[in-house]
Amino acid sequence: MRLLKKQFKVFSLLFNLLIIFTISACSSPDIKNYNNTKPDFNVLHFFNGELEAKGVVMDRKGLVTRRFSVIMLGNISKSNALDKEQLTLEEWFTFDDGEQSKRTWIITKNDDGTYQGRANDIIDVASGESLGMALHWDYEMDLTVEGTTYRVVFDDWLYRIDDHNVINRSYIKKWGFKVGEVILSIRKIK
Template sequence: MKILLGLMFSLMIFGCSSQSLDDYANSSPAFDVESYFKGPLQAQGIVMDRGGKVTRRFTVEMLGTWKDGQGKLEEWFIFDDGEKTTRTWKITKLSNGHYAGTAGDVVGSAVGESNGFALHWDYQLDLPVDGKEVRVTFDDWLYQVDNNVVINRSFISKWGFRVGEVILVITKK
């Protein structure tokens, strides 16, 4: 019985496939990060716990500027409990669809890559929780639906275990 349970567990673990940017190669519209994140944008989102329960809702006003491969994305968050926060990303376009980004609460540098209509970011973030900062990892996927809409799905993990998720719909103003 133990062997059967072990085999079933192994199949569940290894049978799950994760997405890759190559899954979106040659898809359209091609995600033009500089063009999309230029000018005013707005977003609505939810934060979910590891069980999928919505724990917070929020809106974001954004303003993006770009010059010579250097971008700045300012974000102003308002949460359903009245909390207000800001984040300013500084983004550098590298070669072949690669990007690097920094922000005040991002640990080190975020690394990103786009392919087809998708953009993938990986980074660590110091997240305020109950008066303390908790370092978590974001596995951030953005999908450009059309010229005016991007859907952002972020998986949040701590020590390799998923602890939450953020879903955000970003629209051009």
């Protein structure tokens, strides 16, 4: 009986450690950590104009599986329905295997300082919050990999480096677990 109790205690301890590890591995930084950082990241104004980006897609082990470049064109306008500024951001992707795609975002800043965005391949609405130099952005999308489509969540972090540069790190998650990552360097041209 003592052996059984001892085995149960060891099993319980290992199970609890596994739960703690799993929860902490799936968590992401808190936007409040960037409260007093500079330069402030005004998302609508940074992405207004011409931009270019270079990036990589990595699998869950960190192996680069694709490289790509993006040409972006942003335009701020007044939303008649909301009487707010909104950004239309067009993105043209070219991947190292020759694949090309286009995404058009419509991004609005809410009264509470958060952001919402819609795009042709994004499920429902993307939501984000900017504080200091950082933007945290979450959204779901159907991602096609080698002919199979997966519903995934993008846990997107953008960091404004200076007036012309932003670094973007996106964690791609399925069922709360990281299955891939995108790292992108974005440069404002005009």
